[in-house]
Amino acid sequence: MxxxxxxxxxxxxxxxxxxxxxxxxxxxxxxxxxxxxxxxxxxxxxxxxxxxxxxxxxxxxxxxxxxxxxxxxxxxxxxxxxxxxxxxxxxxxxxxxxxxxxxxxxxxxxxxxxxxxxxxxxxxxxxxxxxxxxxxxxxxxxxxxxxxxxxxxxxxxxxxxxxxxxxxxxxxxxxxxxxxxxxxxxxxxxxxxxxxxxxxxxxxxxxxxxxxxxxxxxxxxxxxxxxxxxxxxxxxxxIKDNLSQEVCVITDAKETAAQVGFLLSESLKSQIKVEAVSISQSKCDSHLQNILSGQCYNFVCVNVHLDTSENNSFSIGVEELTSIKKFARETKKKNILVYGLLIQYKAWGCKRPPDVILFMSLIKRKYPEEIGPNRLRNRKLTDSNYK
Amino acid sequence: MxxxxxxxxxxxxxxxxxxxxxxxxxxxxxxxxxxxxxxxxxxxxxxxxxxxxxxxxxxxxxxxxxxxxxxxxxxxxxxxxxxxxxxxxxxxxxxxxxxxxxxxxxxxxxxxxxxxxxxxxxxxxxxxxxxxxxxxxxxxxxxxxxxxxxxxxxxxxxxxxxxxxxxxxxxxxxxxxxxxxxxxxxxxxxxxxxxxxxxxxxxxxxxxxxxxxxxxxxxxxxxxxxxxxxxxxxxxxxIKDNLSQEVCVITDAKETAAQVGFLLSESLKSQIKVEAVSISQSKCDSHLQNILSGQCYNFVCVNVHLDTSENNSFSIGVEELTSIKKFARETKKKNILVYGLLIQYKAWGCKRPPDVILFMSLIKRKYPEEIGPNRLRNRKLTDSNYK
Ligand SMILES: [Mg+2]
Ligand SMILES: [Mg+2]
Structure with a gap:
């Protein structure tokens, strides 16, 4: 070329x-x-x-x-x-x-x-x-x-x-x-x-x-x-269409999270261009800025969280959420949307691939900015849009 | 012409x-x-x-x-x-x-x-x-x-x-x-x-x-x-833009409702083409079908309800709501969107013109189908989209 x-x-x-x-x-x-x-x-x-x-x-x-x-x-x-x-x-x-x-x-x-x-x-x-x-x-x-x-x-x-x-x-x-x-x-x-x-x-x-x-x-x-x-x-x-043509799956470096992220990215590969990145959450900002600076605008990031608590409610640490929200605000300026995918580890298991159909419908929506946590509250997987 | x-x-x-x-x-x-x-x-x-x-x-x-x-x-x-x-x-x-x-x-x-x-x-x-x-x-x-x-x-x-x-x-x-x-x-x-x-x-x-x-x-x-x-x-x-260029204010034939509808349509006239219609709610279906059949697609209907109850909560009769919902489903097939504007009569009074800025932002949204009651729950006026 x-x-x-x-x-x-x-x-x-x-x-x-x-x-x-x-x-x-x-x-x-x-x-x-x-x-x-x-x-x-x-x-x-x-x-x-x-x-x-x-x-x-x-x-x-x-x-x-x-x-x-x-x-x-x-x-x-x-x-x-x-x-x-x-x-x-x-x-x-x-x-x-x-x-x-x-x-x-x-x-x-x-x-x-x-x-x-x-x-x-x-x-x-x-x-x-x-x-x-x-x-x-x-x-x-x-x-x-x-x-x-x-x-x-x-x-x-x-x-x-x-x-x-x-x-x-x-x-x-x-x-x-x-x-x-x-x-x-x-x-x-x-x-x-x-x-x-x-x-x-x-x-x-x-x-x-x-x-x-x-x-x-x-x-x-x-x-x-x-x-x-x-x-x-x-x-x-x-541009909205292009935004949903590529996905970067970003997970915590912890083994369980990385494993889920791997399964998710493998499942998505038949439908979309996927890149998988595992990094420590605490290093999120600097690492990701480097990764993303070379990329084009048609890029969607996915954040996979694992909830290993015993009860059936989802939870995510306030600090972690704050850090992701800050990151999402930064990337949004470059037309990169960050979705959070909160997976209940216990109910989900970690061998079964995530629900790719739900996920694709989330990222293929023409109006990603309209997605809010309320919309998907009752879904099997809980997704949050941190923008 | x-x-x-x-x-x-x-x-x-x-x-x-x-x-x-x-x-x-x-x-x-x-x-x-x-x-x-x-x-x-x-x-x-x-x-x-x-x-x-x-x-x-x-x-x-x-x-x-x-x-x-x-x-x-x-x-x-x-x-x-x-x-x-x-x-x-x-x-x-x-x-x-x-x-x-x-x-x-x-x-x-x-x-x-x-x-x-x-x-x-x-x-x-x-x-x-x-x-x-x-x-x-x-x-x-x-x-x-x-x-x-x-x-x-x-x-x-x-x-x-x-x-x-x-x-x-x-x-x-x-x-x-x-x-x-x-x-x-x-x-x-x-x-x-x-x-x-x-x-x-x-x-x-x-x-x-x-x-x-x-x-x-x-x-x-x-x-x-x-x-x-x-x-x-x-x-x-x-087409989405055109949809928000014309408004038809439809009110109940009761005097108070018609009065509010008149004030609303007068306030809107500086910003949009407005037609005001007062009809009895019970005759809603047949009357409106006739009115609307001659119109083009870029048409938004507004339904004004008056809540005259003493307490501070809004209320609307179930029967009335059902009738409007049915009508809204019909008109949506013709790309005519029906919005409900529920005005708390007592708090609002009936001389003060309705909040036109809020109203315009509602009907000028490029994606009217995305508007749900939840979105506007905390606003001064309560709007419902009946589609
Ligand atoms: Mg030349
Ligand atoms: Mg010719």
Whole structure:
């Protein structure tokens, strides 16, 4: 998957004004599940080890906001650059950081290939990034495309139909795109003010000024751009769905707890990606912060407790509960939800696998934030959501 | 708003296979808030009094399903027609019901203008329908358009960029479209098998076979087509939002209750569309069914009860509660949610307006189905959700 023998960095223009959303907050800063959209796009880049630097270009009034976001979500390898008044001018500014000493006090290493991706396309995967990078290395430029959803038509001056385009011959140009750095930088240096002010398509500049015909790469449906309010709704639902695709089973290091955790993770493996971690509860904070910092947002933690008391009531130590609650509040900022699974050791035994169906229904719910202890009070297993 | 001096009917092709959704259920039959998408589109047409007949064209295997949907949601003025193997053949079949005696045992009155709209565009408003109908009456054909979201490009045979289109010159062709019946029917009769099998654009047929240049009408953002799974998510969120845009305050006919209901509806008017109805509780079922049958889905009913007991506890008669619960179950099938607002008469007095902020937060919640009595147990006003 990793493109071999090529250095890669990325530029994310995030200077748009979001007029089409009808709101005052630019769409890249709109909160989706409590986190700004731009943070998802940065996260998507950051997860990929072979991307060296991530340049986020924002308008001057949003530089402080962007720096706060980077701090809050612990983003790494990100440089914030001030944008221009148009999309092309912003991208050009982002590229200059690699090329012009006077533009940046800290000149970054010029990459062989630069990815250009939108801050408002949060779901980009390594596969398509790798494909456009390899195609750009070979062809000089490459971009993701998608089939047209609607027929495209040309109107005449009188507001009537002039002609309609044959849908099969055309494609929608999407992001990510990738370029040999020297090709796209040359194109920006050569192009006119008219291009910089009214153009939007980088592939077009590479063709016009460097005679580089970009390779077109079929992208997946999740590359779409958040443009309207309905797209924010859709992004939110997708993120909620993703949240329930991966589980990390965290147990106390005590033998009985670790054993239950092992059985649980084995049972879940047929349905979901599972990682099992056993650590001492007292070391929860520092250990888990390390484990989780490298992970993506679609991650659910499970805390398994054992109650070995003789009677039939559940119990959990106040100190332990406080520690988990604190941890859950921390991870929630990163869209990681912590569920507590309190298993009555005596009634349950420790050979029988936990009730996976109940568990899956808990973590597959589309609205995890709605889950409270009351909801599941009468279930066989008692679950608590500590957020 | 009503187009004057013109008879109008509508054809809704609903024969698509929904391949792009990645599921087996065609998208028009996917449930959104528990109700099939096609039912929203039919409802949107049905609400408009000047549309005479609504022809829904479905594939033969879905005729029974469609008839069940019509029955279940009480749709009126709808005729189900068997589709062809392509979109154009399905629309043609829908039009034949108005024109060919041998095709239908019950020949419908031929309209002067026919609207063509997709079953997977659930949010069409009277305004745009009226505009395309009036434009079709004048120009012979008309269709809604939207700005392009992405740049459109043409690829060469080698999979590389050939050229990109200048975005400002082109538009996306959307639905609804409208035609003089004789124009579009003539176009379908004239067109080739190739057109019927591979074409998708009715405006193109009207131009090619009847020399009719359709008038293009700027549509609103909500005309988009449900194509991918994310569009279903978006539709669901929009429907949930709409649900909390209108309120009907229903009170008992007793003077005190009606008085409280009046104050409540007056207080709410600054924030939401309100209709106030006072009826005797015993006649609740039949009266309300009549009131609500003409309404669209985005409707919330409020039931105001007065508790005049001397002590500080709330109370409501079991019989009354049972009757409301039954009613709420019925209306929920139509996506109308009934909330009960139990007001302690003595403590509250009857001059002070009810707590509108609390009330708005209740009905503006995006997930009304999650509201249970427990959630609000400790509030000043007691609300119950009877679903
Ligand atoms: Mg571009
Ligand atoms: Mg058409």
């Amino acid at each position: 990793e493109p071999r023998g090529v250095s890669v960095s990325a530029v994310l223009p995030a200077g748009g004004s979001g007029e089409r959303l009808g709101g005052t907050t630019p769409k890249q800063f709109c909160a989706v599940q409590g986190r700004p959209l731009v943070s998802y796009a940065v996260r998507a880049m950051e997860r990929i080890s072979w991307i060296s630097d991530i340049i986020v270009v924002v308008s001057s009034e949003n530089i402080a906001t962007m720096k706060t976001i980077i701090e809050k979500y612990g983003h790494k390898r990100v440089t914030v650059v001030e944008g221009g008044v148009t999309r092309h001018r912003s991208i050009f500014n982002g590229l200059k950081v690699f090329a012009e000493k006077e533009f940046s006090s800290h000149l970054l290493q010029k990459p062989e290939v630069v990815i250009i991706h939108d801050a408002v396309r949060p779901f980009v995967e390594e596969d398509i990034l790798s494909k456009v990078v390899m195609a750009a290395k070979e062809h000089g430029a490459a971009g993701a495309i998608r089939p047209l959803v609607s027929t495209v038509i040309a109107s005449a001056a009188d507001g009537c139909l002039d002609h309609s385009l044959e849908r099969a011959r055309y494609r929608a140009s999407e992001m990510p795109q990738a370029f040999l750095f020297d090709v796209i930088y040359e194109a920006y240096q050569q192009c006119t003010d008219y291009d910089l002010d009214y153009g939007t398509e980088c592939l077009h500049l590479a063709l016009k000024y460097c005679k580089t015909n970009a390779k077109l790469v079929e992208g997946t449906t999740d590359l779409w751009k958040v443009t309207y309010k309905r797209d924010l709704y859709a992004a939110e639902s997708i | 009503e187009p004057r001096g013109v008879s109008v009917s509508a054809v809704l092709p609903a024969g698509g296979s929904g391949e792009r959704l990645g599921g087996t259920t065609p998208k028009q039959f996917c449930a959104v808030q528990g109700r099939p998408l096609v039912s929203y589109a039919v409802r949107a047409m049905e609400r408009i009094s000047w549309i005479s007949d609504i022809i829904v064209v479905v594939s033969s295997e879905n005729i029974a399903t469609m008839k069940t949907i019509i029955e279940k949601y009480g749709h009126k003025r709808v005729t189900v027609v068997e589709g062809g193997v392509t979109r154009h053949r399905s629309i043609f079949n829908g039009l034949k019901v108005f024109a060919e005696k041998e095709f239908s045992s019950h020949l419908l009155q031929k309209p002067e203008v026919v609207i063509i709209h997709d079953a997977v565009r659930p949010f069409v408003e009277e305004d745009i329908l009226s505009k395309v109908v009036m434009a079709a009456k004048e120009h012979g054909a008309a269709g809604a358009i939207r700005p392009l979201v992405s740049t459109v490009i043409a690829s060469a045979a080698d999979g590389c960029l050939d050229h990109s289109l200048e975005r400002a010159r082109y538009r996306a062709s959307e639905m609804p479209q409208a035609f003089l019946f004789d124009v579009i029917y003539e176009a379908y009769q004239q067109c080739t098998d190739y057109d019927l099998d591979y074409g998708t654009e009715c405006l193109h047929l009207a131009l090619k076979y009847c020399k009719t240049n359709a008038k293009l009408v700027e549509g609103t953002t909500d005309l988009w087509k449900v194509t991918y799974k994310r569009d279903l998510y978006a539709a669901e969120s929009i």
